Amino acid sequence: MAGKRIRTNGTWEYVFKKAGLLEKPIYMTFASEQEGDEYAQRLEALLDRGIIPSEHQPEGRILTIAALDREYQREAHPSSKDAASLRVIVRMHGDWPLARITAGWVDNWISEMKRVEQLAPATIRARVGALARCTDWGMRKGYVQFPDHPLRSLPDGYAQYTKMDAALSGGGRVDTERDRRLERGEYEKILAVIQEGRLPRARTDLPYAPALECIFILAVETAMRLREMYTLTLAQVDLSQRTVFLEKTKNGDKRQVPLSSVAMSALERYLEFRSEQGWDHDRLFPWWGGRHDAASLSKISDFLSKLFKRVFAAADIEDLNFHDFRHEATSRLFERTRLSETAIMRITGHKSQRMLMRYANLRGSDLADSLW
Numbered sequence: 001m002a003g004k005r006i007r008t009n010g011t012w013e014y015v016f017k018k019a020g021l022l023e024k025p026i027y028m029t030f031a032s033e034q035e036g037d038e039y040a041q042r043l044e045a046l047l048d049r050g051i052i053p054s055e056h057q058p059e060g061r062i063l064t065i066a067a068l069d070r071e072y073q074r075e076a077h078p079s080s081k082d083a084a085s086l087r088v089i090v091r092m093h094g095d096w097p098l099a100r101i102t103a104g105w106v107d108n109w110i111s112e113m114k115r116v117e118q119l120a121p122a123t124i125r126a127r128v129g130a131l132a133r134c135t136d137w138g139m140r141k142g143y144v145q146f147p148d149h150p151l152r153s154l155p156d157g158y159a160q161y162t163k164m165d166a167a168l169s170g171g172g173r174v175d176t177e178r179d180r181r182l183e184r185g186e187y188e189k190i191l192a193v194i195q196e197g198r199l200p201r202a203r204t205d206l207p208y209a210p211a212l213e214c215i216f217i218l219a220v221e222t223a224m225r226l227r228e229m230y231t232l233t234l235a236q237v238d239l240s241q242r243t244v245f246l247e248k249t250k251n252g253d254k255r256q257v258p259l260s261s262v263a264m265s266a267l268e269r270y271l272e273f274r275s276e277q278g279w280d281h282d283r284l285f286p287w288w289g290g291r292h293d294a295a296s297l298s299k300i301s302d303f304l305s306k307l308f309k310r311v312f313a314a315a316d317i318e319d320l321n322f323h324d325f326r327h328e329a330t331s332r333l334f335e336r337t338r339l340s341e342t343a344i345m346r347i348t349g350h351k352s353q354r355m356l357m358r359y360a361n362l363r364g365s366d367l368a369d370s371l372w
Contacts, residue, residue, distance in 0.1 A: 002040040004033070012036045018047045026056055046142075053142050062143040065101075065131070066094030071143065072134045080294055085130035098143070101135070103150040110154075114161055115168040121159035121175045128154070180324040181331060182220070189315035190216065199314050206311070208286050214270035215285065216308075219322065221263040223329035223348040225249075226322055227301055231292075232284040237267065246349075248292070255349050330356070 003015045007029075014036050016026040026043075030036035046053060062068055069090050072078065078086070093109070106128075113119045113127065132151035138144040166172030193199075194216060197209040206212060215229050228246050236245045242259045249255060259267065274284075283290060287300050308322045326348075333344045341353060350356040 002044060004036060004040070006033070014040055016040070016043060016047065021047060021050060021052065022056075051142055062138070063097055063099075064094060065096050065098065066090045068098060068138045068143055069094070069134060071141070072137055075141075076137050078130070078133065081126065082130040082133060085127045086134060089127060089131055098135075098138070101144075101146070101150060103148070103153070106150045106154070110158060111165070114165045114172075118169045118173060120173045121161070124159040128159070178321075178324070178327070180320060180327060182320075182324075182328050186315070186317050186320070187220065189317060190311060193311050193314045199310055201314060206307075210270055210273040211285050211287075212307070212311070214266050215304075216325070217266035218263055219325035220329050220332075221260045221266075222257050223326050223333065224257060225326060226304060227297060230285045230288050230300060230304065231297070233282045234284055235282065237284065239264065239267065249349050253349065255346065257347055 003017075005013055007013055012030045012033050012035075014028045014030065016022070016028070028036070028039070030039065043053070043056075062071060069086050073083065073086075096105070110124060110128065113124045119127075128151060132149075135144055135146065135149070135151060139146060139149075161169065161172035161174070191213065194206065194209055194213045197206050198204070199206060215226075218224060218229055219226070222244070224244070224246070228249060231248065232244065236247065238245070239259075242264060244257045244259065246255050246257060279286070287304065289296070291297075305322050312318075312320045330344070330348050333339060333347065337344075339347075341356065345351075345353070345356050348356065
């Protein structure tokens with residue numbers, strides 16, 4: 001309970017203390033005891049929940065974008081994508097006062113990203129979204145107040161380049177959605193290089209070629225992401241039910257992925273190889289050591305992505321990334337099955353139909369074959 005006393009002038013003085021939360025007591029004066037008690041009840045309810053209203057926060061505690069970001073990273077654990085965007089924002093604008101984040105500042109910031117940095121619209125949206133989520137959290141915690149949230153009231157298309165933006169930036173940028181599919185014969189070429197087990201140009205052997213073959217086939221057959229596959233454990237693979245259960249996904253949701261007959265055969269061959277090697281750990285693939293921290297996972301993802309790039313080069317295939325196999329697999333689910341969009345979304349883990357259709361790159365020739 002707050003301490004209170006009546007002063008000689010008839011006013012009431014209240015003192016609020018909260019060890020571990022308030023750096024020093026809060027002293028307040030009210031004209032009447034009733035007014036003080038009502039305010040004390042509201043304030044103590046917030047303090048009991050670990051919330052310090054912005055008017056009682058120590059001067060200089062949360063005043064800048066950098067200071068808010070530090071608290072946000074420590075308490076909210078944003079996604080790795082948001083964290084990366086916020087690192088850039090803090091580096092460039094970390095000293096900017098939160099109280100001066102106005103509609104005019106946001107508009108100028110977006111213009112700077114277009115006309116000076118010449119960023120793609122998708123990158124602009126990523127940065128604005130990251131800061132918007134950070135300040136949303138700050139508002140909930142009482143660190144910042146926006147009567148009209150300037151990061152949430154932007155018009156549609158704010159990240160697109162206007163004629164003036166294009167002129168001042170030297171050309172402008174547009175979103176380019178990647179639509180790379182495997183062309184005829186490319187699947188076989190990649191498989192041949194992996195099964196050969198060598199990179200002819202580099203004159204080196206491919207490390208764990210059977211594991212590379214399995215993960216390549218799974219990528220094309222299931223639409224699983226690279227990280228979702230190389231972090232699999234034996235317990236997640238159920239050959240009797242023809243499924244793989246994903247516990248940790250990019251979107252944070254669990255999902256069950258069905259296996260085609262091709263994926264089943266690849267897994268059975270690989271498990272036989274694994275047994276011959278005498279591996280006794282529960283991790284399906286050899287590259288992952290079991291750690292889930294961002295640095296370890298990024299290192300493995302980078303290593304495997306570059307390794308597959310070398311495989312593609314050895315197969316004389318250009319402009320292909322490992323993530324393109326997710327496009328390929330999703331498109332094949334549309335082309336080769338009668339599954340509904342909802343069912344395909346459950347398999348691939350896409351959150352929205354818009355995102356799903358970005359990956360469903362159906363070939364015009366295949367669509368033409370379906371016409372009368």
